[in-house]
Amino acid sequence: MRQLLAKPLFFNRRIIFYLVILLSLQCIIAYGALLVFDSLPSSLTDIPDDHIVFRESQRGTVNLIRMQINENKDRPLQEVVDELQPYFGYPIEVLPSHTSLPHSINKELAELGFAYDGDKEVVYIDLKEGHLLQLGPIMMRDILESNTMSLSVFLVIWALFSAIVFFILIYFAFSAVWKDLVSIRQTAEQLGQGNLKARTENVKGWLFKPLANVLNNMGTHIEHLVSTNQTISHAMAHELRTPLARMRFELSMLEECDDEQEKLLLQKGMSDDINELETLINASLSYFKMQQSNIELNLTSVSLKQWAEKVCQSLELFKPKGFELVCHSQDVKALIDTNLVETIVKNLLLNAFKYATHKAVLNLTKQDNRVIIEIDDDGPGIPFDAREKIFMPFARLDTSRTRSTGGYGLGLAYVKLMAEFHNGKAFVVTSPLGGARFVVSIKSGEE
Incomplete structure (x- = not known):
């Protein structure tokens, strides 16, 4: 009982573990995707460059400061700047006109009259007349750098929902496969523990159903x-x-x-x-x-009629006195292993000599690509419930054996085994003569 309870618990822990791993991977994937997307040129993303966005966002501020300074031209520049400073959350500083600036900044100042330095996060305003105004550093950062806590929460929430949806889809997609695998594993374990009646019954998926059939057949x-x-x-x-x-x-x-x-x-x-x-x-x-052994057949093309007559003649000395043996054979060619098939026929006829009363009949025919051997006798016949048992080694209907009866119950076992070597089968039914009819069907090779 503990084992049955432990397995679901272990399974639940494994699910939680996989969910955590999936969540972490989703966060990493999402952050990596943002970094890659942010590094792409604006021509691909159709999103303006951050430098341009930040610069243009300060255009209104720059124009208002210029207007204020132009209205107070008669006053010292530093005095005007000191009055404006309380209205801004970042410093405003008057720079000497000979201040050294990067080439890209000087280029923007020449073209626009103001420029944004993304490295220092400051805005430069060209006031003409040799004056330069610096605004900042301004606390404006990239979305991937600003408000790290918010970005992290967003990534976790996004990854959590994504992982849950993905996990649910995976669960419903592979739950049947998982059940099939568990069923196959349980059957294999039971077979390994000696329960040879264990079978896999409820495997329905196309992926593992052939494996279950092979396991059941095994x-x-x-x-x-x-x-x-x-x-x-x-x-x-x-x-x-x-x-x-x-x-x-x-x-x-x-x-x-x-x-x-x-x-x-x-x-x-x-x-x-x-x-x-x-x-x-x-x-x-x-x-x-x-x-x-895996016997390799030595196939020979023979005339069934001539071959059957020869086999019947070789058994004349073994017939009981007054016993009638009739041989009928179709006059056709067939590819068979003559040695093995001769052993089959002789074993069946010798068996008929032992148990038949007066008569045995051999019928040899070819149907499509199979050779059919039928031997009828007028003996006591074979009970229905013993018709499979008699083909097992050492099996006899008469359990007593003396030196006079002889034999070990291997003759019919040999017949079945050699028929199987020929991709055939052997069985027994009731004969029209009243006794048993032994039928052997073997495959004839293509001529």
């Missing part, structure tokens, strides 16, 4: 592999237990037996059981090795 595949491996492990343990139990029984009988002939029979039985264990282990290793 979970399904892992769950199937683990379940299959558990089933195989249990089945293999059962297969190993049977000959071991016989060997233990034979060993105990051997210890109590006094008859030499009977001892030889028991020893032979133990030797047969050892051979059976060795054969089982080798067959199991071969199957697992094939399961883990």
Whole structure:
């Protein structure tokens, strides 16, 4: 419960942290934008130069001072200036006519009769007759320098509103993506913790939906592999237990037996059981090795009819006495791995020889780019609920096995595996003969 409460708290703190960072960045961006905008020429911004604005703002003051001085020409200049001083918030000073001024100031004085020095923030008035009047320093500053507190408040307010609006837009734009990512992460964590039934159900965004599908497919595949491996492990343990139990029984009988002939029979039985264990282990290793390998198909163009007749003839010696084997094949060409497909057909036919009553029928056809193998028999058939199980390694409907029945339940597992190597599938249905119909569909290469 604490973890569930801690996650929202952590999430809220992270949101606040991101909001503060965004606010600071917005202030910096806004101030930088003002600096850049202020440095642009007036031809681009359509805003007069600060120097001109400040100079022209003093034109009225300059004219009024001149008028006042002209009206009092008969009085000393300094006396008139002293009378005017109380009306101004900055000093007014009479300068000698030979005062050294920058070239740009002298140029403005010559053209306009007054000039503004932005560095010293003073206004110079040319009174003619060799007199020069200085007004200032005047407390007029650039907008980026004057009233820093007001500028800072403006920047903070602007950045705050901008950050909030931007954050809200980002939240609504990416909240669904965030939820998808959280859902995918939770599923991955559950899979990592061993919950193989965990799936990502509520991912709707187009960006991460393919990733969720891949994760779900991976979970399904892992769950199937683990379940299959558990089933195989249990089945293999059962297969190993049977000959071991016989060997233990034979060993105990051997210890109590006094008859030499009977001892030889028991020893032979133990030797047969050892051979059976060795054969089982080798067959199991071969199957697992094939399961883990990526076999490269050796495709050959063959006539299905001729090839099927040859396979059926090679099995004549294995048919039970009085058993009827019928082979039907379409007379067409197909690209197949003859070795793998021959193993598929032989395994299915040998299986039919074992369980069918009197008859088995092989049908081999080509449909579009696939070769269809169908084998019907008149045996007891396969119950519906066991039709997937029989293709698993070591699986048999008859759980008991003696030396007479033989086999390890790997034949049909090999059939399914080799069909999958051919990008195909294997399944079983009910046969028109009353027994089972095994169907294998494999992909035929392009000729």
